[in-house]
Amino acid sequence: MALDLIESVGRRTTGVVVTFGDFWRFVGRTVLILFAPLRMRHVRAVLPQMYEVGVRSVPVVAVTGAFIGMVLAVESFTQFKAIGQESRLGSIINLSVVKQIGPVLAAVMLAGRIGGALTAELGTMNVTEQLDALRVMGSDPIRVLVVPRLVACVLLTPVLTIYSDFLGVTGGWFISVQTLGIPDEAYWLASARSVDIWEINEGLVKSFFFGGAIALISCYKGFTCGAGASGVGRACTESFVASFIAIIILNFFFAQVAKDWYLTIYGVQSIFAQ
C-alpha cells in the first residue's frame, strides 16, 4: 500500500518533470526556427493566422474591455464619494485598466478563444496523423504550424490590448462622467496625473509575453494531445488552464519587476498626493 503510494507519487513527479522539460525543448526549437531564414511562403502563412487571432478576436476583447471599465466605475464610485474624492475616480479606473485589467483580461479572453482553437486544430491534426504526414514529407511541423501562430499571437496580443485598454477607458469614462455626474475635466485631469507612458508600456510589454505564452502552450498541448476526441478535448481544457496560470504568474513577475524599476527611477508617486 505504502509502496504503491510512493510509486504513484514518483511516477507523477517524473511525468511532470518530463513534460516540463519537453515543453522547454519545444520552446527552444520554436525559437531557433523563428530566427532561421524563412521563405516567402512561410511569411505568407502568418497572414491567415493574424486574421484568426486579431480580427476575429476584436468583438470579444471589445465587449470585455468596455464592460470592465464600466464595472470599475460603478464599484469604485461609492467609496471614492464617501471620502470626497470622486473627482479622482478616473485615476484608479484608468490606472487599473491600462496596467492590469486590460492586458490580463485581453490575454485571458485570447487564451480561451485562440488557445482553445489552436489546441483543437493541432490536436486534431495530431490524432489524424497530419503532423506525422508533415514530418515524413520532410517538413518540420514547428516551422509550418507553430511559428506562424506564435508570430501572429505575439504581434497581435499587444494590439488587442490597446483595443481593450481604449474601450475600458471609454467605458469607465462613460459611466463616471455621463451617468454618475463627475465633471469631465476633473476626471481626465486625475487620469492624466496617474497614467503616463510608463503604465501604458508596462501593459503592452507584458501583453507581448502573454501572447507568446498562449501560442506556445496551446501549440504544445495540441502537439502532445492523447488519442481520439477525448484526448483533444482534454488537451483544450489543459491548454486554457495552463495558459491562464502562465498569464497570472507572468503578470505577477512583471508587476514586481516594473514596480522595482519604477521606484528606482521615479520614486513613490501617490495618486492621492497631488
Add this chain to the structure above:
Amino acid sequence: MPQPLIEFRCVRKRFGRLVVLDGVDLRVLPGQSLVIIGASGSGKSVMLKHIVGLLRPDAGEVYFDGQRIDTQPERRLLVLRQRFGFLFQMGALFDSLTVGENVGFPISEHTTKTPEQVRQVVAHKLRMVGLAGMEAKMPAELSGGQRKRVALARAIALDPEVVLYDEPTTGLDPVRADVINELIVKLKRELNICSIVVTHDMNSALRIADRIAMLHEGRIIFDGTPAEIQSTTNPVVRHFVTGEADASELAALGVEKRNAAGGAMPQRWNLNAEGRP
C-alpha cells in the same frame, strides 16, 4: 548479394510494458515490393514508422541506403525523408487545403518550382492515380477511396525511391480496395520504386507482393514469396493466411467451431503459377 536499401538489425521496441518489436531482422532490396502481414496490433505500422524515423528503436539498428537512420537528429531526418513517400492508413490529408494544395505541398516545400510548374506536376500526379481535374476539391468532399488516391498522389509527388503503405485497403469496399492494389502495382511498374506495404488483407498482399514477411509476437516468423506462403507448413502463418479463428478464440466467445479445418488450406484464391490471385 546486393546492398539492401532498408535494413533492420535486431530492432526492439516496447511501449510501456508491451513489447511490440522483439528483435526484428529484415532486409529490403531496391525495387522490391515487400508486404508485411500480421494481426492487428502486431507492430506492422510501428515497423514502418521506424523506417522513416518517426519512431526510434529501444535497441537495434535501422539503416536506409547504407546510412544508420535511428541515430540521426531530426534535422537530418527531415532531409532523408524527402526520399520516401508514405501513405497513411486514413490518408492524413491536410483538411484545410484543397486536393491540389495537398499534392503540391511537398513540391512547394522542397523544390524551387514556380507555381505554374507545381500545378503541372500536381495535375500529372493526379492523372497517375486516376483523379484528373480534382484539384479544387476539399478532402471532406472525397470518398474514402479517393482520399487514399489523393494521399498516394501526394506520397509520390517528389518521385521518392521508396513508398511505404500503411494499410492501404483498410476501410474500403472490395472493388475500391482492388483499385488501390492495381494502383500500387502500376506505380511500382512505372516508377520502379521500392514498395513496403503493411496490411492484414491477404488478397491485397498476394496481388502486390514480390515478397511477404509475417510479423508475429514481435518477430518475423515468415519471409518468402507469395507462392511459398501458400505452401508453408508454419501453423501460425497458415492460420493467418486462411483467416479462420481457432477453437480457443471461438471458445472465448462461447461459440463452437463449426467446420474444423483438417489440414488442407482452403482454396480461397485462384492462383497463377507465381502464386498470385
